[in-house]
Amino acid sequence: DVKVTQSSRYLVKRTGEKVFLECVQDMDHENMFWYRQDPGLGLRLIYFSYDVKMKEKGDIPEGYSVSREKKERFSLILESASTNQTSMYLCASIPGGYSPNQPQHFGDGTRLSIL
Amino acid sequence: AQSVTQPDIHITVSEGASLELRCNYSYGATPYLFWYVQSPGQGLQLLLKYFSGDTLVQGIKGFEAEFKRSQSSFNLRKPSVHWSDAAEYFCAVGPTTNDMRFGAGTRLTVKP
Numbered sequence: 001d002v003k004v005t006q007s008s009r010y011l012v013k014r015t016g017e018k019v020f021l022e023c024v025q026d027m028d029h030e031n032m033f034w035y036r037q038d039p040g041l042g043l044r045l046i047y048f049s050y051d052v053k054m055k056e057k058g059d060i061p062e063g064y065s066v067s068r069e070k071k072e073r074f075s076l077i078l079e080s081a082s083t084n085q086t087s088m089y090l091c092a093s094i095p096g097g098y099s100p101n102q103p104q105h106f107g108d109g110t111r112l113s114i115l
Numbered sequence: 116a117q118s119v120t121q122p123d124i125h126i127t128v129s130e131g132a133s134l135e136l137r138c139n140y141s142y143g144a145t146p147y148l149f150w151y152v153q154s155p156g157q158g159l160q161l162l163l164k165y166f167s168g169d170t171l172v173q174g175i176k177g178f179e180a181e182f183k184r185s186q187s188s189f190n191l192r193k194p195s196v197h198w199s200d201a202a203e204y205f206c207a208v209g210p211t212t213n214d215m216r217f218g219a220g221t222r223l224t225v226k227p
Contacts, residue, residue, distance in 0.1 A: 042119075042205060042217040042220050044217075090159065103149060104212060105161075107158050109156075
């Protein structure tokens with residue numbers, strides 16, 4: 001089974017802090033994704049990555065950046081955290097190439113609170 | 116771009132009763148369609164998926180879903196709900212699984 005591990009289940013930070021959310025997958029997947037989940041809005045894509053050092057903006061990239069230095073690890077960075085970034089953050093991965101039959105595999109999420 | 120609507124924010128059913136969760140999508144061609152379930156404090160687990168072929172697909176935990184092209188719908192069903200089915204359910208659609216859009220979710224409460 002694919003294992004997607006998010007380093008923190010709960011995180012509390014202060015406004016203006018630089019925040020790192022880490023995600024690691026163990027299946028050598030090329031593609032990785034970061035979503036935020038808010039009540040009534042479902043999951044919205046922040047950024048995704050097709051390979052090491054490759055990244056693409058999703059639907060709501062403002063206020064976020066990402067880093068993919070190793071294939072198995074995809075980090076989400078809040079450069080200067082704000083209260084409106086309080087949310088649940090979910091990481092997902094999928095094999096690369098054209099893989100229409102492969103569903104995304106999700107981590108358990110990080111619930112981030114910005115005070 | 117594709118979009119997904121789950122009209123019901125919250126549904127309550129009695130244990131043992133049947134369940135249907137609605138999902139409507141907007142997309143120009145036949146998309147890839149998924150249902151995921153999220154238990155409290157957990158990530159999303161895939162219940163079932165549809166790509167092509169038989170429009171009635173079976174998933175895990177006794178769930179099934181039916182693709183109706185004429186109605187742009189992909190509703191999730193279960194004949195008899197168990198208390199452990201209480202969770203949030205998300206429908207997702209995309210031209211590929213690299214480019215998916217998720218609905219807002221339907222929260223299911225199961226009454227004893």
